[in-house]
Amino acid sequence: MAYGQSEGVCDTLVVSGNPEYPPLLWRPADNPSTLVGAVPALLREIVEPLGIEVKVKDLGSWARVLHQARTGELDLIAGAFITDERQTFLDYIQPPITWQPTHIWVARGREFNYRYWSDLRGKRGATLINNSFGQDFDRFAEDHLSIEGIRTIEQSFRMAKLGRVDYVLYEHLQGHAKLARLxxxxxxVDLLPPISSEPLYFAFPRNSACNTEALRSAFAERLAEATGDRRIDRLLEEYTDRYLNEK
Structure with missing residues (x-):
């Protein structure tokens, strides 16, 4: 049965995501209660033809987004990496939106030799609170590294510039956008190789009333069409320009 013909149709999705994620997601200066970016734009293209309205909310932090997803106050997370812990309360939709390489960012003049994760031992890092960079790296970091969770990535970069931390962990595309804006x-500079490259997904909280098999199936079908056309690449170009030119 096609979505829209079944009972209990969800006609509005309450959505949020990481507000520190331009050009995929960010909090616009002229409407700080919402989030804009390539991912919300792609989401609307996927679900509005299904008769679903999208309401994208800024919840203030990624940690709060995950909390409200766990409690069922959200209907969809617009961009999340997979972890075992998150899979206890989220249903991820295949295929992924895109892949995100994460880099080590250091203040120019404070570069250090880096080839392997072990080269980060004894150094101080910073990133966003509750950020994940793939389960293998997350486990290694928990056991062997010192990485401080910070509320905003701007603060993490400023700490690195002042020498309070040695490096910042942040995605490649988002790092260039944030630093250009700042x-x-x-x-x-960002050091190579990336520490990881992880697929980014839409995910339905299991406690959401909108999380139904019919909607997940229709959503996945339209997402597959969009990713097959590489629609996200064109949206990323468009929203990078919007982010960098935002007043």
Whole structure:
């Protein structure tokens, strides 16, 4: 049965995601109660033809997004990596939206030799609270590294610039966008290789009333069409320009 013909149809999705994630997601200056970006734009293209309205909320932090997803106050997370812990309360939709390489960002002039995760031992890192970079790295970091969770990535970069931490863990695309917007792009470098490259997904909280087999199936079918057309790549170009030119 096609979505829309079944009983109990969900006509509105309350959505949120990581507000520190431009050009995929960010809090616009002219409407700080919501989030905009390539991922919300893709989401609307997927679900509005199904007769579903999308309401994207800014919840203030990624940690709060995950909390409200766990309690069922959200209907969809617009962009999350898979972890065992998150799979206890989220249903991830295949295929992924895109893949996200995560880099080590250091203040220019404070570069250090890096090839393997073990090269980070004894150094101080910073990233967003509750950020995941793939389960293998997360486990290694928990056992062997010192990485502080910070509320905003801007604060993490400023701490690195002041020498309070040695590096910042942040995704490649988002790092370039954030630093360009802050006017700090020439003051940081990203070290290679990436620490990980993880698929990013839409995910339905299991406690959401909108999380039904019919909607997940229709959603996945339309997402597969969009990813097959590489629609996210064109949206990323468009929203990178919007983010960097936002007043």
């Amino acid at each position: 006017g700090l792009e020439d003051e940081f």
